[in-house]
Amino acid sequence: MIKLTDVEKSFGNNKVLRxxxxEINDGETLVIIGRSGCGKSVMLKTIIGLLEPDAGEIIVEGKIINLLSKRELYEVRKKFGFLFQGAALFDSMTVGENVGLALTENTNMSKADIKNIVAEKLEIVGLPGIEEMNPADLSGGMKKRVSLARSLSTNPSYILYDEPTTGLDPVMSDQIDDLIKELAEKLKVTSVVVTHDIFSVYDVAQRVAMMHEGKIYFDGSPKDLVESNDELIVGFLNRTRKENDFN
Ligand SMILES: Nc1ncnc2c1ncn2[C@@H]1O[C@H](COP(=O)(O)OP(=O)(O)O)[C@@H](O)[C@H]1O
Ligand SMILES: [Mg+2]
Structure with missing residues (x-):
């Protein structure tokens, strides 16, 4: 389980997390929404220790991760797969080399074993057999899938998705949403999905948390979110729906 308690993070005078x-429960799919710039990505980065909070506590499987040594943090981070915004594939490597990168660099696994894992992960994301292709030859949706296969290479217990459908057309977005759901079911991973795509909320969320002014403003079911009469939530949903209409 992941638990954030009173987590604060500022950059200079900019108080982002207040x-x-x-709490993120094992096996659930939690979707995080909120206005652009409200701190969603910052929060994800504090969870895996890429950013250190100024105050508060982040507990992953019983360990307070903001107190860990580099080495201990590295061990905890192995449990996470993340699909970050703009997380690019290396164009100088084949798809297979990209997917296997963490294993080649951080383990002593044999080439044959890595090859098998790469094949398995590409299969899971629906792109079997494309090891020899170059990232430059892939569509945006395929690149996302390959990035996802790469983040699955270490068999994570948690997957953090930061705006996984941004920049994709509606059809590709749906496919990525389906994949997120499928992975959650098949691999029993805990999934945290940051999105501004309101359709993703309806599609994949078991629970929704909305951030506002550096805090969790709403935390509940997708149904409760859409049925809410809260002015701020209604306003947010209306704006987001409009933005999505233009896509
Ligand atoms: N490394 C950083 N250094 C300084 N400011 C940052 C950094 N990362 C994020 N911020 C600021 O924190 C705020 C929240 O950013 P972010 O979490 O990326 O928003 P979003 O909710 O859109 O993901 C923004 O004002 C952003 O400029
Ligand atoms: Mg962001």
Whole structure:
């Protein structure tokens, strides 16, 4: 389980996280929404220790990760797969080399074993057999899938998705949403999906958390979110729906 308690993070005078309290339960798919710039990515980065909070506590499987040594943090981070915004594939490597990168660099696994894992992960994301292709020859949706296969290479227990459908057309977005759901079911991973795509909320969320002014403003079911009469939530949903109409 992941638990954030009173997490604060500022950059200079910019108070981004102002006391975030959030529990992420094992096996669930939690979607995080909120205005652009409200701190969603910053929060994800604090969860895996890429950013250190100024105050508060982040607990992953019983360990307070903001107190760990580099080595201990590295061990915890192995449990995470992340699909970051703009996480690019290396164009100088084949798809297969990209997917196997973490294993080649950080383990002593044999080439044959890595090859098998790469094949398995590409299969899981629906792109079997494309090891020898070059990233430059892939569509945007395929690149996302390959990035996802890469983040699955270490068999993570948690997958953090940061705006996984941004920049994709509606059809590709749906495919990525389906894949997120499929992975959650097949691999029993805990999934945290940051999105501004309101359709993704309806599609994949078991629970939704909305961030506002550095805190979790809403935390509940997708149904409760859409049925809410709260002015701020209604306004947010209306704006987001409009933005999505233009896509
Ligand atoms: N490494 C950083 N250094 C300084 N400011 C940052 C950094 N990362 C994020 N910020 C600021 O924190 C705020 C929240 O950013 P972010 O979490 O990326 O928003 P979003 O909710 O759109 O993902 C923004 O004002 C952004 O400029
Ligand atoms: Mg972001």
């Amino acid at each position: 006391g975030v309290n959030l």
